[in-house]
Amino acid sequence: GAVVSQHPSWVICKSGTSVKIECRSLDFQATTMFWYRQFPKQSLMLMATSNEGSKATYEQGVEKDKFLINHASLTLSTLTVTSAHPEDSSFYICSAEPGAGVAALSYEQYFGPGTRLTVT
Amino acid sequence: EDQVTQSPEALRLQEGESSSLNCSYTVSGLRGLFWYRQDPGKGPEFLFTLYSAGEEKEKERLKATLTKKESFLHITAPKPEDSATYLCAVQAVNYKLSFGAGTTVTVRA
Numbered sequence: 001g002a003v004v005s006q007h008p009s010w011v012i013c014k015s016g017t018s019v020k021i022e023c024r025s026l027d028f029q030a031t032t033m034f035w036y037r038q039f040p041k042q043s044l045m046l047m048a049t050s051n052e053g054s055k056a057t058y059e060q061g062v063e064k065d066k067f068l069i070n071h072a073s074l075t076l077s078t079l080t081v082t083s084a085h086p087e088d089s090s091f092y093i094c095s096a097e098p099g100a101g102v103a104a105l106s107y108e109q110y111f112g113p114g115t116r117l118t119v120t
Numbered sequence: 121e122d123q124v125t126q127s128p129e130a131l132r133l134q135e136g137e138s139s140s141l142n143c144s145y146t147v148s149g150l151r152g153l154f155w156y157r158q159d160p161g162k163g164p165e166f167l168f169t170l171y172s173a174g175e176e177k178e179k180e181r182l183k184a185t186l187t188k189k190e191s192f193l194h195i196t197a198p199k200p201e202d203s204a205t206y207l208c209a210v211q212a213v214n215y216k217l218s219f220g221a222g223t224t225v226t227v228r229a
Binding site for chain 2: 002005006032034042043044045046049091093095097108109110111112113114116
């Protein structure tokens with residue numbers, strides 16, 4: 001149980017275009033999802049917290065107009081990188097915390113497999 | 121500000137050579153301390169959650185312990201398949217996870 005998927009697993013796009021990354025909780029409902037970015041040989045940095053039915057909360061230094069987050073349902077959150085530039089190339093990872101049921105008692109966050117974005 | 125410091129940065133072990141990884145933390149209101157394993161190009165894989173000082177959890181060759189200021193991940197008789205980066209994270213009452221930089225473990229056969 002507690003499986004999180006991401007799509008696509010990797011994407012290459014041209015500078016100036018937009019890219020959408022999906023994050024799905026497959027076997028549980030997640031009222032809260034998180035988006036992280038990880039640069040090579042560095043740890044995960046939280047970008048934003050996504051709450052179902054409300055606006056995302058962005059960390060300091062993260063441009064909300066560039067990284068659009070939509071938490072449309074209890075199992076799906078999307079991150080859209082708008083007008084991507086080479087410096088946006090990174091590994092983007094989402095996580096989800098179960099919002100109901102037995103798993104919700106444990107505070108655990110489950111991570112997706114990540115999406116490798118390369119902007120040329 | 122919540123801070124997590126992991127040491128050592130890298131650890132090279134011979135198969136069967138037990139060792140420990142350290143995670144020191146400061147957090148305003150600890151909700152939980154998490155250990156994850158991350159393989160190259162993959163997302164973190166959940167290992168343990170510890171909630172209070174004195175708590176211990178085990179899974180195969182791994183054992184995690186927690187005090188009020190730090191956590192240890194003990195690897196007993198490691199095998200090459202235990203090679204990975206091990207991440208420690210603390211979760212504050214605002215639900216956010218703050219990660220350490222990780223310890224990259226390499227186990228040679």
